[in-house]
Amino acid sequence: MMRVMLWFIVSLIPSIASANVYPLPDKGSRLIGEIKEHIVVQGDFFQTIAKQYNIGILELMETNPGVDPFLPTVGTRIVIPTQMLLPDVPRTGIVINLPELRLYYFPENGKEVHVFPVGIGRIGRETPEMVTKIKSRIPNPNWTPPASIRKDHLEERSEVLPRVVPAGPDNPLGKYAMQLSYGDGSYLIHGTNKDFGIGMRVSSGCIRLNPDDIEWLFNQAKYGDAVRVINQTVKISSEPNGAQIIEVHSALSKSESDASREKVVSLNAAIVKFISQGNVDNFKANDALLAQDGIPVNISL
Numbered sequence: 001m002m003r004v005m006l007w008f009i010v011s012l013i014p015s016i017a018s019a020n021v022y023p024l025p026d027k028g029s030r031l032i033g034e035i036k037e038h039i040v041v042q043g044d045f046f047q048t049i050a051k052q053y054n055i056g057i058l059e060l061m062e063t064n065p066g067v068d069p070f071l072p073t074v075g076t077r078i079v080i081p082t083q084m085l086l087p088d089v090p091r092t093g094i095v096i097n098l099p100e101l102r103l104y105y106f107p108e109n110g111k112e113v114h115v116f117p118v119g120i121g122r123i124g125r126e127t128p129e130m131v132t133k134i135k136s137r138i139p140n141p142n143w144t145p146p147a148s149i150r151k152d153h154l155e156e157r158s159e160v161l162p163r164v165v166p167a168g169p170d171n172p173l174g175k176y177a178m179q180l181s182y183g184d185g186s187y188l189i190h191g192t193n194k195d196f197g198i199g200m201r202v203s204s205g206c207i208r209l210n211p212d213d214i215e216w217l218f219n220q221a222k223y224g225d226a227v228r229v230i231n232q233t234v235k236i237s238s239e240p241n242g243a244q245i246i247e248v249h250s251a252l253s254k255s256e257s258d259a260s261r262e263k264v265v266s267l268n269a270a271i272v273k274f275i276s277q278g279n280v281d282n283f284k285a286n287d288a289l290l291a292q293d294g295i296p297v298n299i300s301l
Contacts, residue, residue, distance in 0.1 A: 020054055020082060020115045024091065024106075030237040031245055031296060032113065036080035040072045053080050054210070056101045056117035056199020062250060062294045081294055085235040085247045086113065093226030094134075094189070094217075096120075096207055098127060099233045099249040100294065101199050103189075103207065105217060116217070117199040119192075119208035123253055127205050130229045132182040134221055140167035141177040146186065149204050169193055174211055176218040180227055189227075190214060201252075233265055234289075235296075236274045244280050246288050247296045265289050275299070 022032040038049055046069035050057045061069055063081045072078065087097050087104065091113070095104040098120055105114040121127035143165040145153075153159040165171050174191020188206045191214035197203065198210050207229075209217065235247045251263045267275075267289075275285040284299040 022113050022115065024111060024113055025086070026240060028240045030086040030088075030235070031083070031239060032086060033083040035083045035295065038078040038080055040074050040076040040078060042074055044072060044074075045070050046072070049078060049080075050117070050199060053082065054117065054213075055081060058101055058199050058201075059117070059294055060199075062292070065293065079295070083296055084115070084294075085237050085245060085296055087230060087232050087235060089228055089230060090226075094221065094228070096127075096227075096229045098129070098229065098231045099252055101201075103209065103217075105220065107220065114217075116209055116213045119197040119200050119203050121203050121205040122201045123256060125204045126252070126254075127187070127203070127207060127229060128182070129231050130180070130182040130187075130227070132180045132227050132229075134178050134223055134225045134227060135181040135185055136179040137218060137221070137223060138177045138179065139218070140175060141171070141173045141188075141190070142166050143171050143173045152204075174214060176214045178218065178221060189217070233292075234267065234271050236271060238274075242279075242300065243298045244274070244277065244300045245296050246275070246285060246299050247294065248288050248292045249294045250292045263292070265292065 025032055036053070038053070046057050046060050050060050057069070059081050060078070063079045067076060067078065087095055089095055091106045093106060095106070096102070096118060097104070101118055101120060103116045103118045105116070107114070144163065145161050145165070150161045153161045170193065172193055173188065174193050177188045177190035179185055180187045180189070190206055190208060191211045192198070192208050197208055231252070233249050233251050237245045239245055248265060251265065274280070275282065279301050280299050281301045284297065288297045288299060
């Protein structure tokens with residue numbers, strides 16, 4: 001029921017997205033941005049706030065547990081997650097971290113990073129992890145839904161999809177698409193013709209951006225640019241100033257029943273070693289791992 005209400009509310013809102021651009025941190029650092037606060041005014045709800053700051057609605061919900069996303073109380077202070085650790089990958093090209101529902105774009109100038117909310121594959125049609133590149137750039141794309149998607153639409157919505165949806169206002173790919181080399185080339189980074197789904201798990205596996213964001217990214221990215229899709233629920237950094245920072249996101253659900261359960265974060269050897277350091281407060285680390293609120297936390301003693 002909540003998902004249906006959310007989609008209905010989102011569909012009523014005009015797009016007002018603008019890019020979040022951060023200078024790259026000094027060598028040895030991964031921390032970028034600053035936490036912002038938003039004071040709820042009459043008429044605000046999470047989707048309007050998410051659009052105002054160009055962040056995803058699920059990350060806003062993750063950061064503000066206990067706040068009603070549909071009717072937040074006027075005067076409530078909402079945390080805007082505009083501070084983050086860069087993922088532990090090379091700072092080049094496009095990087096999509098699935099648990100964050102964020103896309104990072106690193107221009108060749110090596111001075112900044114652009115961060116955008118994205119929609120990714122829903123449960124059962126997950127966006128796969130991959131190391132790939134841009135295979136082609138397609139303005140005004142046609143959409144050729146595969147047989148599996150046509151079958152899903154018929155069975156789930158009694159909707160008969162055409163074999164080809166031409167470019168135009170009825171095309172769910174929007175005005176721009178970039179084909180990835182992964183697999184049979186069926187995965188795209190694309191726009192949308194509907195004003196919902198950004199920062200959510202609603203696609204059939206492709207990566208979906210706001211129309212303004214994909215237009216900008218399309219004009220920056222080139223054929224052959226690197227694309228990495230990763231799954232880092234926990235990001236860590238030993239900062240040059242001595243601060244030990246951890247950022248924890250909820251793991252992606254693998255089934256509808258899994259979505260309603262509280263998730264335990266899996267820790268690899270590097271993370272276990274990080275939180276076992278003598279200068280780390282284990283209580284703070286444990287709190288961050290339990291909260292999974294997507295906010296960088298200084299867990300230094």
